Amino acid sequence: MVSTSSKPLNIDLSRIRSDIQALQPQLVAWRRKLHQRPELGFQEHLTAEFVAEKLQEWGIEHQTGIAKTGIVATIRGQRSEVRQKEKETVLAIRADMDALPIQEENDVPYRSQHDGVMHACGHDGHTAIALGTAYYLSQHLDTFSGTVKIIFQPAEEGPGGAKPMIEAGVLKNPDVDAIVGLHLWNNLPLGTVGVRSGALMAAVEKFHCTILGKGGHGAMPHQTIDSVVVAAQIVNALQTIVARNVDPIESAVVTVGELHAGTALNVIADTARMSGTVRYFNPKLEGYFAQRIEQVIAGICQSHGAKYELNYSHLYPPVINDPGMAEFVRSQAVRVVETPLGIVPECQTMGGEDMSFFLQQVPGCYFFLGAANLSKNLAYPHHHPRFDFDETALGMGVEIFVRCVENFS
Missing domain, CATH: 3.40.630.10 (Zn peptidases)
Structure with a gap:
């Protein structure tokens, strides 16, 4: 209201x-x-x-x-x-x-x-x-x-x-x-x-990302690549793009609205899927978020030995x-x-x-x-x-x- x-x-x-x-x-x-x-x-x-x-x-x-x-x-x-x-x-x-x-x-x-x-x-x-x-x-x-x-x-x-x-x-x-x-x-x-x-009104962009890890037993994480842990770090890291990469005078938002992973409490998930949206006012920022988001995802995945699939779309300017x-x-x-x-x-x-x-x-x-x-x-x-x-x-x-x-x- x-x-x-x-x-x-x-x-x-x-x-x-x-x-x-x-x-x-x-x-x-x-x-x-x-x-x-x-x-x-x-x-x-x-x-x-x-x-x-x-x-x-x-x-x-x-x-x-x-x-x-x-x-x-x-x-x-x-x-x-x-x-x-x-x-x-x-x-x-x-x-x-x-x-x-x-x-x-x-x-x-x-x-x-x-x-x-x-x-x-x-x-x-x-x-x-x-x-x-x-x-x-x-x-x-x-x-x-x-x-x-x-x-x-x-x-x-x-x-x-x-x-x-x-x-x-x-x-x-x-x-x-x-x-x-x-x-x-x-x-x-x-x-x-x-x-x-x-x-x-803001530009509208969206992304869908799948983290490709290696599943296994929840008691033996050393045998796996935990897609949930990777995804969690990515969600946190994406928030630093606006906070630390965009001029604070500018207005922008990166939101992860969906995160899906796992089927049981004692199973380390093989994959995790997330989706989100990006908003900004300055037309000069077009293309920046797509590049920076992939850099963040790629870096975190590499550090864990995971892979990823990213689909990024520009909807409205x-x-x-x-x-x-x-x-x-x-x-x-x-x-x-x-x-x-x-x-x-x-x-x-x-x-x-x-x-x-x-x-x-x-x-x-x-x-x-x-x-x-x-x-x-x-x-x-x-x-x-x-x-x-x-x-x-x-x-x-x-x-x-x-x-x-x-x-x-």
């Missing part, structure tokens, strides 16, 4: 235009329907079908089947400009659609109907906000100029849908000038927006916000939330996001929209089986996105 200091601020709904306030019941209904039918990455068929049906109903141009289940909607503004621009601007809005392999424990009418699958991170809300933004813009074409692309992305939780969507050309024809996206965030109270320049776009989003968000408390600039997290791939291609800003409300018991952390959020945030998200579209140039 978030701390008791994370109470929602006073929400001034007058900051949300009346047409979006009127849309709030629909936003809630869409979100709850999506919540009842969660789907894992690249399996979002029902979700994509629902999104496509709405876009079709509203007469919004869109493409389906991108990177399997992804959708891109294109909306062209009709606001007349005083001066003729050399090129019409193109702003992209990104929303992820996938759920997690979690059994929901919430006792609510809209709880998941799919056993073992749950929207435990707010992606149902992201999709509802993107739909609400698309609907509002389609009904108010004269309020903005240029083109808006709304990207409904699969598989953020894994194995990653952003990169294949980019490879499929979603940032082209017309070429996107900038991109924005939001994450409903239960680490911030309702009525706040977390937006900052530079690194917002860090989420790096463009300074200009971060300031632009902040300037729009301050019109929606009460300042100065409503804007939270120091909101970094070691969590990862494949929005990072979009931000490597075009300038953009990913930001957090506070959604926790302790008074309603809506403050469980992300990926928890009782995760839920205050749906008041849905209309706030639409308002911020719409303001971004209207004022982007």
Whole structure:
């Protein structure tokens, strides 16, 4: 749960235009329907079908089947400009659609109907906000100029849908000038927006390692190469990489989350298996941990006469916000939330996001929209089986996105 200091601020709904306030019941209904039918990455068929049906109903141009289940909607503004621009601007809005392999424990009418699958991170809300933004813009074409692309992305939780969507050309024809996206965030109270320049979320890397020793009797260790002892030393030694090899001004984490070995108390295990994750903000550290972790594992194994097999993967780069776009989003968000408390600039997290791939291609800003409300018991952390959020945030998200579209140039 978030701390008791994370109470929602006073929400001034007058900051949300009346047409979006009127849309709030629909936003809630869409979100709850999506919540009842969660789907894992690249399996979002029902979700994509629902999104496509709405876009079709509203007469919004869109493409389906991108990177399997992804959708891109294109909306062209009709606001007349005083001066003729050399090129019409193109702003992209990104929303992820996938759920997690979690059994929901919430006792609510809209709880998941799919056993073992749950929207435990707010992606149902992201999709509802993107739909609400698309609907509002389609009904108010004269309020903005240029083109808006709304990207409904699969598989953020894994194995990653952003990169294949980019490879499929979603940032082209017309070429996107900038991109924005939001994450409903239960680490911030309702009525706040977390937006900052530079690194917002961490790079994500993972490793799987098998220690190959020599098993034997627990009473005769001299006849064995104890994979458990080797693994234990490796786990401890890996913690020194951040503590003694990374600049203390930098932030990084090496975590061993799994360690499996042995089948009996009096048998020295032949093999031990461990898995872990690495997180960091500085892009210059890419490649460093893979090299240093293998050096540590190789050295300890050699000292014991053991061997090893290591599989190391780079998943997502860090989420790096463009300074200009971060300031632009902040300037729009301050019109929606009460300042100065409503804007939270120091909101970094070691969590990862494949929005990072979009931000490597075009300038953009990913930001957090506070959604926790302790008074309603809506403050469980992300990926928890009782995760839920205050749906008041849905209309706030639409308002911020719409303001971004209207004022982007």
